[in-house]
Amino acid sequence: MAEALTAAPASIPALLAGATGRLTHAGCDTPRLDAELLLAHALGVKRERLLVDGALVVGGAAGETFEALLARREAREPVAYIHGRKEFRRISLLVDPRVLIPRPETELLVEVGLGLPARSRVVDVGTGSGAVALALVDERPDLDVWATDVSADALAVAKDNARRLDLSVRLIRADLLEGIDGRFDAVLANLPYVADSEKLPPEIALYEPRPALLAGRDGLDLVRRLVGMLEGVPTVALEVGFDQAEAVAAMLSRAGYHLVERLRDLAGHERVVVGRR
Numbered sequence: 001m002a003e004a005l006t007a008a009p010a011s012i013p014a015l016l017a018g019a020t021g022r023l024t025h026a027g028c029d030t031p032r033l034d035a036e037l038l039l040a041h042a043l044g045v046k047r048e049r050l051l052v053d054g055a056l057v058v059g060g061a062a063g064e065t066f067e068a069l070l071a072r073r074e075a076r077e078p079v080a081y082i083h084g085r086k087e088f089r090r091i092s093l094l095v096d097p098r099v100l101i102p103r104p105e106t107e108l109l110v111e112v113g114l115g116l117p118a119r120s121r122v123v124d125v126g127t128g129s130g131a132v133a134l135a136l137v138d139e140r141p142d143l144d145v146w147a148t149d150v151s152a153d154a155l156a157v158a159k160d161n162a163r164r165l166d167l168s169v170r171l172i173r174a175d176l177l178e179g180i181d182g183r184f185d186a187v188l189a190n191l192p193y194v195a196d197s198e199k200l201p202p203e204i205a206l207y208e209p210r211p212a213l214l215a216g217r218d219g220l221d222l223v224r225r226l227v228g229m230l231e232g233v234p235t236v237a238l239e240v241g242f243d244q245a246e247a248v249a250a251m252l253s254r255a256g257y258h259l260v261e262r263l264r265d266l267a268g269h270e271r272v273v274v275g276r277r
């Protein structure tokens, strides 16, 4: 068992070395990076300052804060929940365990939205923190952006983010697009797509909301239902798991989308399926 850090004064390199060892022992994937982010957070500075201020000795309240943050990360709480924030394209979103932490690959959905004609009406289904809808309206204020979520908790976070960022999105509580009266030029969605039986890392399994993750035996229950609601929608973009693009592309072809494209994430996996008609 690694020895717990005390709040005794220590230099930044010594604190980071100790913390990195503890996070490695706890099984974290990026222990050094996480230690730097948490120490910067405890000190209220940007991460780069840790290099510049390497000789600084940290103790007292800042040392205690760092110890508390580190203990949370050792319990595998995601850094974004510890910070309470996640950067997504040009915006910084408030996040907590009521919403999924937005992932970099989801920015592909925003990129599809950026290609829409002026003043298109677009809906982000399963908006969570509001990431896709808010990033889109931030970069394309001409678009008429709607967003739905079945979770009242998630919508409260999205509403808070919209107000704080001063961005205008129509937020609606709905089961997918059920009961929504409006014709859309595009539907964008990062819905739950994890199969019920899939084993997840502790960061996800213990902290992220289950209704934001799981979607039946093959993980495609919600995507399947949404595709069944798309009559007349010219453009659809759906985020999927790394091994689901084939099945979802076939689903969109069957639904009448003659042009079906797959977009890859930075790791080269097909993660967003786009259908046009």
Ligand SMILES: C[S@@+](CC[C@H](N)C(=O)[O-])C[C@H]1O[C@@H](n2cnc3c(N)ncnc32)[C@H](O)[C@@H]1O
Pocket (backbone or CB within 6 Å): 099, 100, 101, 102, 103, 106, 125, 126, 127, 128, 129, 130, 131, 132, 148, 149, 150, 151, 154, 174, 175, 176, 177, 189, 190, 191, 192, 193, 211, 212, 213, 222
């Ligand atoms: C994977 S999370 C994605 C959140 C956000 N779009 C993002 O990319 O960060 C899925 C979201 O879909 C919502 N959701 C689950 N079932 C839904 C349904 N039937 N109708 C609408 N939203 C749903 C969840 O509450 C959750 O916020």
